[in-house]
Amino acid sequence: MSVISAYENLVAQSELRPDPDQARVAARLDRLARELDAWTPPSPSWLGRLFGGGRRADAPPRGLYMWGSVGRGKSMLMDLFHDNVTISPRRRVHFHEFMLEVHAAIHDYRQMSEAQRRETFGRHAGDDPIPPVAGKIASEARLLCFDEMQVTDVADAMILGRLFTELFRNGVVVVTTSNRPPRDLYKNGLNRQLFLPFIDLLEATLDVETLNGPTDYRLDRLGGRPVYYVPNGPEATQALSEAFFRLTDYAVEDREKVPSDTLTVQGRQLFVPKALKGVAVFSFKRLCASPLGPADYLAIAQKYHTVIIVGIPKLGPEKRNEAKRFVTLIDALYEYRVKLLCAADAPPQELYTEGDGAFEFERTVSRLMEMQSADYLAQGHGIAA
Structure with missing residues (x-):
């Protein structure tokens, strides 16, 4: 054709x-x-x-x-x-x-x-x-x-x-x-x-x-819907799944055939469970409970214009390492103006209130709030304000 x-x-x-x-x-x-x-x-x-x-x-x-x-x-x-x-x-x-x-x-x-x-x-x-x-x-x-x-x-x-x-x-x-x-x-x-x-x-x-037509198709496909869902559960998972298929034009009936991807980071292989047309899907556990670092998060931010994260828990003092990785991840996504869609057990300001780095986490709270705004979502991937 x-x-x-x-x-x-x-x-x-x-x-x-x-x-x-x-x-x-x-x-x-x-x-x-x-x-x-x-x-x-x-x-x-x-x-x-x-x-x-x-x-x-x-x-x-x-x-x-x-x-x-x-x-x-x-x-x-x-x-x-x-x-x-x-x-x-x-x-x-x-x-x-x-x-x-x-x-x-x-x-x-x-x-x-x-x-x-x-x-x-x-x-x-x-x-x-x-x-x-x-x-x-x-x-x-x-x-x-x-x-x-x-x-x-x-x-x-x-x-x-x-x-x-x-x-x-x-x-x-x-x-x-x-x-x-x-x-x-x-x-x-x-x-x-x-x-x-x-x-x-x-x-x-x-x-x-x-190409500067009047419509931002990526924003249009989000349809003004939320990008941050509370709490984790079937309803949030369904909403994020629907967003993925809208953003990628992938048929819902083919959900079992969504391809994975692999990034090479400093000689290591970083597995991406689902990735299509610049949209990647991860669990919080894979991203922040695993020993990943800034280079991994930057590679993700540079490769994908939209990242969907499921299963973000409420973090306590015993999860300070996960909280620290999450801070680094959000910094990388924010720096590259990646669109973030996610499901969490608590709103941003309640995610991590006690433990090492809780004060520093306030910057992450601020960024998570900004990343839901229309102004942020309208920015191009990789383009700082």
């Missing part, structure tokens, strides 16, 4: 409301899909591309940079495009996850001896890790679809220009979503002047499309 047909089918079935901005971008993605079908990509040998060998290839089609406020359908359109384009290999990945992989690959390259580099990457492999790392990425994905491109880390900012120059030189086509226009990436960041060539590269290589 074509991208535009898939989009029009969703509108016809009333799963989407007619939206001129979405229709325009869907048509642009459909054109890109057809251009990719007609494209002769570079040699599948990344060594050949890297060092000038392999067959001649057509110039790649221009990719796409889709940006707009939260809930305007960017990720939905990305899914339609990725699922209906035929080019292979291709990959859809959250931008933060991709950059973690890049840094790990650069680290591994630097740990290799000269002989190991030549054996793995060829006799021209030198001290600079960027060309071989980019070449390997290019061999594994002719099309890269990034969700939520945002740059907040100086280490990312300093390598992006060179990395993407090599990716584009190797013929990789990029489609990405973002809550910000290219010129606002890494805004006010350290040494931002060194980042500006990357913005120039994006604007020279990708078409920029704005």
Whole structure:
């Protein structure tokens, strides 16, 4: 099925409301899909591309940079495009996850001896890790679809220009979503002047499309309903379950088929019981009764725009460790403007009133209250106020 047909089918079935901005971008993605079908990509040998060998290839089609406020359908359109384009290999990945992989690959390259580099990457492999790392990425994905491109880390900012120059030189086509226009990436960041060539590269290589229709679909699907339910129990569980299916367009009858996910955090695997379209579901026990730390919570906050937590208990002095982890978790979710839906045995101000850190917990109470507000819920994922 074509991208535009898939989009029009969703509108016809009333799963989407007619939206001129979405229709325009869907048509642009459909054109890109057809251009990719007609494209002769570079040699599948990344060594050949890297060092000038392999067959001649057509110039790649221009990719796409889709940006707009939260809930305007960017990720939905990305899914339609990725699922209906035929080019292979291709990959859809959250931008933060991709950059973690890049840094790990650069680290591994630097740990290799000269002989190991030549054996793995060829006799021209030198001290600079960027060309071989980019070449390997290019061999594994002719099309890269990034969700939520945002740059907040100086280490990312300093390598992006060179990395993407090599990716584009190797013929990789990029489609990405973002809550910000290219010129606002890494805004006010350290040494931002060194980042500006990357913005120039994006604007020279990708078409920029704005999605800023009148409806925040994510907020609309919450329907003005509560996001904090008291107490835990069947009614709260049912309400959160319904919210999950509204947010993900997943059929309720398929509830047993909701996929799980796994995040890699500092070399460890963090299991996510249910995750779909940027929405993750956890129990309090899994998040805060297990030995997780700030890196785990940041990885969750960076990956998912909405987190649903069930089974938050009333915490006493004997649960000070759980309370401390909960504070760290809420700090991470708040920092990245993650939408939090949860069920608890008590309202925020009664969750933890006695025990080590009870005074400090008052900040968490304040944040839990703010995270229920319309102003907070209207903010984009990853964008601080």
